[in-house]
Amino acid sequence: MVRRQEAATAEALPGYEGPGALPGGNLARLSSGEQVRLYVRKLIFDGVLRQGQRVPQDAIAQALGVSRIPVREALIALEREGWTTIIPHRGAFVNALDEPSVRDHYELYGLFYGFGVRRAVERKGPELAKPLKALQKQIAEADDPDTLHRLTLDFHRTVIEAAQSPRLRTMLRQMTDIVPGNFFALVPGTDEVEREGVAAIVTAIERGYPELAEREYATMLRRQGDLVVELFRGRGMFDDENAEAASAG
Structure with a gap:
């Protein structure tokens, strides 16, 4: 076989x-x-x-x-x-690929980026909101996956640079995206989750609430993980589903 x-x-x-x-x-x-x-x-x-x-x-x-x-x-x-x-x-x-591993992946992303935005607010203060607000407006208006992908990378990069944490950058470099390609083109619904998430993050930063910005980042990436799980489940990519299909055959 x-x-x-x-x-x-x-x-x-x-x-x-x-x-x-x-x-x-x-x-x-x-x-x-x-x-x-x-x-x-x-x-x-x-x-x-x-x-x-x-x-x-x-x-x-x-x-x-x-x-x-x-x-x-x-x-x-x-x-x-x-x-x-x-x-x-x-x-x-x-x-084998399993659902808990995918969810853990995005939970960890949320923890890392949440930590990053909290440090960024603590170290940069209200001035951080200005460049992120400009990017958030462009993200809200982006009408194609390629533009949205580029802008969100710029948003995340701006946060991590403002965090001024070499250790955090090292940890993020060790993580590899599970979805190979343009995330927004391949995973339905992630564009709206991203738009809502970055808007909530910017609002928290503007109000001077680093802990809230941290929670919003974690929430956004957890929701992205939910959509990836839904996509993978639909494709029959998880270990338990493959095993069931094999036994049924």
């Missing part, structure tokens, strides 16, 4: 083009290892690679026009991030 799945996957990979764009928009701008890492994550997201399947390294190298070296480097990075498990002399296999 595993051999048949592996053969079907390998056959599907060359020239594979899934829905949506990969992060960064243009793979050519990224290092070979980063191209592979993002590509494999998207294959998992699109259901081309599923739990327990061996990652077809040769097919991926062929699809991206790279050697096996960046493929191996990417799989090591993916193992650190929890996407795959490397078994010596057997290869790399896709790990």
Whole structure:
């Protein structure tokens, strides 16, 4: 069974083009290892690679026009991030994805960014509201996912820079987005959650309430996590659902 799945996957990979764009928009701008890492994550997201399947390294190298070296480097990075498990002399296999892990991911994002905005308000005071208010207005008016994605990254970056916490920046760099691509294009409903969330965060900052801004950040990212869970559940990406489908078959 595993051999048949592996053969079907390998056959599907060359020239594979899934829905949506990969992060960064243009793979050519990224290092070979980063191209592979993002590509494999998207294959998992699109259901081309599923739990327990061996990652077809040769097919991926062929699809991206790279050697096996960046493929191996990417799989090591993916193992650190929890996407795959490397078994010596057997290869790399896709790990199970479960709902609690997805929810924990966004809860942690909320804790980190919530801490960041509280520190930013404490260190910058009311002046922080001005640049964030300008971004929030643009976010409210953004009418396409690409613009919204860029503006929200600017919003979060402004908060983290104002927090003046190298340790926090290091922790955030170690976290990898679960959704590979433009979050707002791929996860329905997240655009409205983001607009409402950043508006509430800015209002709390304007009023001088760092603890409230912290809570609003956590609430926004928790709601985003709820929508990602809903999407993944609909795609049958969770471990328990895959197990049920297998037993039913």
